[in-house]
Amino acid sequence: MLSPSLTLLLAALTSNAVGTDIQTPFISDELHTPPHPNATGNLVFNTISSLLQHWPNTRYHSGQTIVPAVIPEGTLLYHGRLDDAIPSSGEWTALDPEFSHIYCFDEPEKCWLLTLVTTRPLQVLYFDGSSATKSPDGTLDTQDLLTWGAVFPDRLNREWEYARLDALCEWGRETGFDAFLRMQLNFELMLCDFTRGVEVVSFVHLEVESMFPDHFYYSFIHTSEWHDHFPGDVRFQLDLTRVVSMYDTDLAPSLVGTRWGVERREHRVLGISPEDIVAVRNRISQPAQSGSGIDWRALFQVIKDRYGKRLQVLRHDLRDDSAQRAFRVVGNLLAPYLLRSGSPTAIYRLCSTAHTSYAASRPSLTASEGLLLKAAQETTREICRTLVNLWADGVENVSIPRWRREIDRLTAWLDWDVWLTCEPACDIDVGNMPSAWSPIFT
Ligand SMILES: *[C@@H]1O[C@H](CO)[C@@H](O)[C@H](O)[C@H]1NC(C)=O
Ligand SMILES: *[C@@H]1O[C@H](CO)[C@@H](O)[C@H](O)[C@H]1NC(C)=O
Numbered sequence: 001m002l003s004p005s006l007t008l009l010l011a012a013l014t015s016n017a018v019g020t021d022i023q024t025p026f027i028s029d030e031l032h033t034p035p036h037p038n039a040t041g042n043l044v045f046n047t048i049s050s051l052l053q054h055w056p057n058t059r060y061h062s063g064q065t066i067v068p069a070v071i072p073e074g075t076l077l078y079h080g081r082l083d084d085a086i087p088s089s090g091e092w093t094a095l096d097p098e099f100s101h102i103y104c105f106d107e108p109e110k111c112w113l114l115t116l117v118t119t120r121p122l123q124v125l126y127f128d129g130s131s132a133t134k135s136p137d138g139t140l141d142t143q144d145l146l147t148w149g150a151v152f153p154d155r156l157n158r159e160w161e162y163a164r165l166d167a168l169c170e171w172g173r174e175t176g177f178d179a180f181l182r183m184q185l186n187f188e189l190m191l192c193d194f195t196r197g198v199e200v201v202s203f204v205h206l207e208v209e210s211m212f213p214d215h216f217y218y219s220f221i222h223t224s225e226w227h228d229h230f231p232g233d234v235r236f237q238l239d240l241t242r243v244v245s246m247y248d249t250d251l252a253p254s255l256v257g258t259r260w261g262v263e264r265r266e267h268r269v270l271g272i273s274p275e276d277i278v279a280v281r282n283r284i285s286q287p288a289q290s291g292s293g294i295d296w297r298a299l300f301q302v303i304k305d306r307y308g309k310r311l312q313v314l315r316h317d318l319r320d321d322s323a324q325r326a327f328r329v330v331g332n333l334l335a336p337y338l339l340r341s342g343s344p345t346a347i348y349r350l351c352s353t354a355h356t357s358y359a360a361s362r363p364s365l366t367a368s369e370g371l372l373l374k375a376a377q378e379t380t381r382e383i384c385r386t387l388v389n390l391w392a393d394g395v396e397n398v399s400i401p402r403w404r405r406e407i408d409r410l411t412a413w414l415d416w417d418v419w420l421t422c423e424p425a426c427d428i429d430v431g432n433m434p435s436a437w438s439p440i441f442t
Helices: 004-016 041-049 054-059 097-104 141-147 158-175 217-225 254-259 274-285 296-319 323-337 344-353 357-361 367-394 400-414 435-441
Strands: 065-071 076-081 091-094 112-118 122-127 179-183 187-191 198-205
Touching: 041 296, 041 367, 041 400, 065 141, 076 097, 076 187, 091 097, 097 112, 097 217, 122 141, 141 158, 141 274, 158 179, 158 187, 158 274, 254 274, 296 323, 296 367, 296 400, 323 344, 323 367, 323 400, 344 367, 357 367, 367 400
Parallel strands: 122 179
Antiparallel strands: 065 122, 076 091, 076 112, 091 187, 112 198, 179 187
């Protein structure tokens, strides 16, 4: 039996959540229902919380997210080139000067470095994944959707890159974007107009840089490491109230079928229906709306911080057959929700809504925020569902094999990059690098 105060509390929580997509009316059923195989909450949660970070976007290199962002006034941009002419049309810039040197690769003795500073906030559109990699297997899909309204896997060479840039800039002029952000080894900004919103800081002919261990790789590889993990490159302020995700099954339902039975690394946008392309383009073209004010990026990171490290510890304890320690970790994770008089169902309810019930009660969420809320809900529900079930069993007896299976299943489903480490710790070598890196080290 629930105590009266708990019953009141649960009633309050439930009424707070009205209007959201709590699909299962009976919480006790939810406790025994794993996520639907076609649901994408974990994938949305994962991609959104990985934005602007090098490592996770190299690991899953086909982008799924398009998001408006702002670069504040006073930010430096770098453009390396082989002459001293300021570009009169769209060109590439880097956020780190080391990376701009790559444009002088062929003739380092002719290297000119143009440094610009933003004189007002620049409106930017960011494509996640390894979106500057010229690859036919999906890295350019989301850009092509916007520029040409279809995916063209063979438009990879230099001419197509300029055509893509020009098409993006033309679309940007209509919709208010100054530049486009992509990532490969580091972030690059495709700047449409070198005379608007920026001014020249310096334009100098550089000495040939001597680099160790060979040629130019060393220095720019290190620049990418600066942005490997959260918070990633901090020079961009994302507007998540307008984020568009290809994992949004309401916006792009045709992609559910293309992903069915396919490894996450192979997920791409090729195969999207014409109707869904129109819907995606319309969504991205909408003007800014005032959102709820919730800091979604922080909310997602708080959830990752709360569970990330300790789920890893739990996995270790189970590998070491340490039932007692494992039970204690689960107890720690659930501690804020372990009601004195609570049934597993009540504990699950509190745990699975703690981070989201306020957001769920807001009437003013944008469509994108609705997607983020759903992702946070599905993710925390599954974490709490797994932990509460284990905890309820463990009170009697921790079954190490069953706990192992369940924690392995949960962490595979969440697939957070915080767990991407060698165990035991490894040298910095190819084995620990996302595969897109490997060619550089061989
Ligand atoms: C998932 O979606 C695919 C493609 O639409 C469908 O064939 C499959 O039956 C769905 N799976 C479940 C369990 O509903
Ligand atoms: C505890 O679980 C183990 C493994 O599942 C089982 O062999 C054992 O009989 C259980 N003990 C009790 C007291 O339930």
